[in-house]
Amino acid sequence: MKKTYFYLVAAVAGLFLFAATTPPSENNSMLVGPEIKSISSLSFGPDGILFVGDSKSATVFAVNTKDIKQNKKPAAVEMKNIDQKIAAALGTEVTNITIVDMAVNPLSKKIYLAVQNSDGTPVLLTLTGDKIEAVPVKDLRYTSVVLNNAPAEDAKDHRGRPLRISSISDLGYMDGKLMVSGLSNHEFSSSFKSIPYPFTSKQDESTLEIYHAAHGKYETSAPIRTFTTAEINGKKYLVASYTCTPLVLFSLDELKPGAHVKGRTVAEMGSGNSPIDMITLTAGNESFLMMANTKHPVAKVNYKNIGAFEGTLTEPVKGTAGVNFTALPMTNVLQLDKLDNTQVLVLQKKTNGDVDLWTANDTNL
Amino acid sequence: MIRLGNLPSLIFFVLCLFSSCVENKTGEISIIWKDDRANAISVPISSLAELPIDSLRNLFEVRLETRNTSSILGEQNIVGNKLIFEPVIPFSRGLTYQIIFRNMQIAKIKIPPADTNNLPALIKIYPTRYELPENLIKVYLEFSHPMREGESQKYITLLSNQKDTIADVFLNLQPELWNEQRTILTVWLDPGRIKRDLIPNEQMGNPLKKGELYTLSVSSKWQDTRGLPLAQSYARQFSVISRDSISPDPKRWILDLPGAGTTHPLVINMDESLDYFLLQETIRVVDENKKSIPGSFSISAEESKLIFIPINPWSVGGHALQVASYLEDLAGNNLNRVFDRDITTTPSMPDERNYERPFVIKR
Numbered sequence: 001m002k003k004t005y006f007y008l009v010a011a012v013a014g015l016f017l018f019a020a021t022t023p024p025s026e027n028n029s030m031l032v033g034p035e036i037k038s039i040s041s042l043s044f045g046p047d048g049i050l051f052v053g054d055s056k057s058a059t060v061f062a063v064n065t066k067d068i069k070q071n072k073k074p075a076a077v078e079m080k081n082i083d084q085k086i087a088a089a090l091g092t093e094v095t096n097i098t099i100v101d102m103a104v105n106p107l108s109k110k111i112y113l114a115v116q117n118s119d120g121t122p123v124l125l126t127l128t129g130d131k132i133e134a135v136p137v138k139d140l141r142y143t144s145v146v147l148n149n150a151p152a153e154d155a156k157d158h159r160g161r162p163l164r165i166s167s168i169s170d171l172g173y174m175d176g177k178l179m180v181s182g183l184s185n186h187e188f189s190s191s192f193k194s195i196p197y198p199f200t201s202k203q204d205e206s207t208l209e210i211y212h213a214a215h216g217k218y219e220t221s222a223p224i225r226t227f228t229t230a231e232i233n234g235k236k237y238l239v240a241s242y243t244c245t246p247l248v249l250f251s252l253d254e255l256k257p258g259a260h261v262k263g264r265t266v267a268e269m270g271s272g273n274s275p276i277d278m279i280t281l282t283a284g285n286e287s288f289l290m291m292a293n294t295k296h297p298v299a300k301v302n303y304k305n306i307g308a309f310e311g312t313l314t315e316p317v318k319g320t321a322g323v324n325f326t327a328l329p330m331t332n333v334l335q336l337d338k339l340d341n342t343q344v345l346v347l348q349k350k351t352n353g354d355v356d357l358w359t360a361n362d363t364n365l
Numbered sequence: 366m367i368r369l370g371n372l373p374s375l376i377f378f379v380l381c382l383f384s385s386c387v388e389n390k391t392g393e394i395s396i397i398w399k400d401d402r403a404n405a406i407s408v409p410i411s412s413l414a415e416l417p418i419d420s421l422r423n424l425f426e427v428r429l430e431t432r433n434t435s436s437i438l439g440e441q442n443i444v445g446n447k448l449i450f451e452p453v454i455p456f457s458r459g460l461t462y463q464i465i466f467r468n469m470q471i472a473k474i475k476i477p478p479a480d481t482n483n484l485p486a487l488i489k490i491y492p493t494r495y496e497l498p499e500n501l502i503k504v505y506l507e508f509s510h511p512m513r514e515g516e517s518q519k520y521i522t523l524l525s526n527q528k529d530t531i532a533d534v535f536l537n538l539q540p541e542l543w544n545e546q547r548t549i550l551t552v553w554l555d556p557g558r559i560k561r562d563l564i565p566n567e568q569m570g571n572p573l574k575k576g577e578l579y580t581l582s583v584s585s586k587w588q589d590t591r592g593l594p595l596a597q598s599y600a601r602q603f604s605v606i607s608r609d610s611i612s613p614d615p616k617r618w619i620l621d622l623p624g625a626g627t628t629h630p631l632v633i634n635m636d637e638s639l640d641y642f643l644l645q646e647t648i649r650v651v652d653e654n655k656k657s658i659p660g661s662f663s664i665s666a667e668e669s670k671l672i673f674i675p676i677n678p679w680s681v682g683g684h685a686l687q688v689a690s691y692l693e694d695l696a697g698n699n700l701n702r703v704f705d706r707d708i709t710t711t712p713s714m715p716d717e718r719n720y721e722r723p724f725v726i727k728r
Binding site for chain 2 (some may be wrong): 090093132168296
């Protein structure tokens with residue numbers, strides 16, 4: 001009984017402390033226990049904030065993981081048959097689970113994994129050494145932003161259910177802005193939103209239509225599949241890859257509310273392929289883009305080459321074209337994330353069907 | 366005080382035969398069901414030991430029978446005289462779990478397989494037309510139950526002339542595009558192959574070819590979220606006609622107008638089949654003050670006819686159909702732009718949000 005009383009006092013004290021440091025406002029009050037219906041994408045923001053893209057409820061949750069202890073020298077991580085180990089930890093068979101996304105906390109270097117059960121239940125796990133743990137989501141504070149809230153998108157069917165669903169394809173945070181790329185389930189269009197974080201009651205949201213020109217002749221809208229941000233020649237860019245392989249640059253300065261921005265296609269990475277994941281690595285004065293693909297090996301591109309490629313692809317090309325890239329000896333890579341600037345976490349499906357998590361470093365990057 | 370009982374006598378097997386019940390009880394350990402899922406198990410504390418609650422928690426675990434090395438992630442709560450264990454994901458149908466206390470198995474519990482009398486079905490494939498354009502961009506599959514996500518590529522195939530499977534025809538999207546209930550899936554034909562002059566289009570060509578017959582088949586191996594397979598395999602044949610490179614235009618639609626004072630239907634005959642789901646959300650009927658008229662729409666004639674029945678009788682005067690510009694035809698052409706625009710011939714495109722098609726109701 002005494003113990004319960006102590007917890008109650010501690011909780012009340014915590015509440016007051018919290019209330020004092022984060023004044024609640026209409027949309028900025030941190031609530032406890034986000035009701036996450038699905039996880040499509042994960043990405044870390046500042047101070048241990050984990051952005052969780054929930055396509056099912058068309059919401060991005062900013063979850064305070066409280067995981068903020070700096071780890072400046074992360075050790076390489078290796079876990080063979082990670083999918084089977086996750087399935088065992090969840091008490092099910094490996095065929096019942098899908099590893100949806102992976103994100104490394106840039107402060108603690110702890111690995112966060114989004115897993116989906118075959119019945120649709122989303123799970124957020126962490127990996128520390130060999131230990132798989134469930135993130136106690138219901139005890140964590142969060143803020144959230146609902147996507148698809150423009151009047152035209154409020155359409156409901158005769159049973160009052162929303163008709164337009166936007167699936168979140170990727171999330172990224174840079175300089176106070178959360179960037180969200182989405183796919184509509186009815187239109188083949190690009191939805192890209194740049195939302196200020198911390199979320200405010202006024203959503204200064206820019207919904208952009210993005211086009212890419214194929215060989216200067218046909219222009220089509222296409223949804224972004226995955227993206228990263230990078231600084232090229234002193235300017236900040238959104239580096240996006242599409243469902244039909246082009247690599248396109250957008251100046252971040254131009255991504256303003258309501259803007260219609262045209263991207264610059266700097267490479268076509270090959271046919272019959274879709275990009276899966278992209279990261280930016282910085283080594284000394286140079287920085288590199290690494291991109292995992294459905295069919296092709298992981299591609300590595302030096303941003304210097306992207307910076308030097310002033311044009312846009314205008315001539316019909318065979319195979320691949322544009323900026324030169326190196327194919328790294330890694331195929332069937334499902335997820336990539338940066339452990340630090342010299343180590344990259346790779347979730348890979350091996351030829352025998354095993355799914356392994358391992359760390360690539362200078363010797364294989 | 367509760368004494369630690371004779372452990373061997375506590376080893377029993379729990380089998381729940383009726384999956385619809387909330388809490389099934391055979392013996393003393395029971396499965397707690399929620400929405401047809403085995404969400405938790407309830408274990409009487411009396412079957413454990415005379416120990417403080419925190420110690421009980423540390424000594425209790427649940428393991429999958431086939432993987433007896435690791436303890437399942439979940440939460441334990443003491444409710445009354447029961448310990449409730451709720452795993453992070455529901456217990457899987459058809460699997461057996463060990464209940465462990467002090468590293469000893471005290472019981473086994475089998476989660477019954479789902480009811481096979483209620484298999485999921487593929488209800489409809491949209492578009493429903495037999496003749497489809499060469500640049501068809503998407504297909505919708507509607508199921509009777511929520512389906513397992515992320516696996517559509519394994520189970521949907523397109524056959525040319527009923528024999529050759531066409532490779533790489535569908536876009537491999539992860540996450541897949543499901544509606545909120547996970548019953549309707551949108552499948553895109555690879556736009557890289559449809560968009561003229563992109564490398565996939567040049568190398569592999571358009572996925573569909575004019576004049577040929579195709580069969581879209583869906584395998585019965587596809588399971589729903591309960592782990593039940595489709596009741597049967599499905600095959601839907603269609604033939605391919607010319608490319609559609611023209612935007613839908615409400616001005617071309619033919620309206621059958623009702624008389625004032627009646628609640629007779631307004632029939633909108635589109636000159637082509639349009640997207641079934643976009644039709645449901647992009648069109649409304651307004652009066653002369655641009656106020657929306659309440660009523661219901663139904664779609665027929667292979668998605669080329671829309672029927673609107675108002676709740677209140679029509680009034681005399683000007684009305685209009687308001688059509689949102691994002692309404693698409695089967696080739697992804699919307700009211701503002703065609704799917705792949707030749708910028709050398711059509712350098713600009715409209716940026717309208719809505720289009721209006723006025724009409725007058727007379728006595």
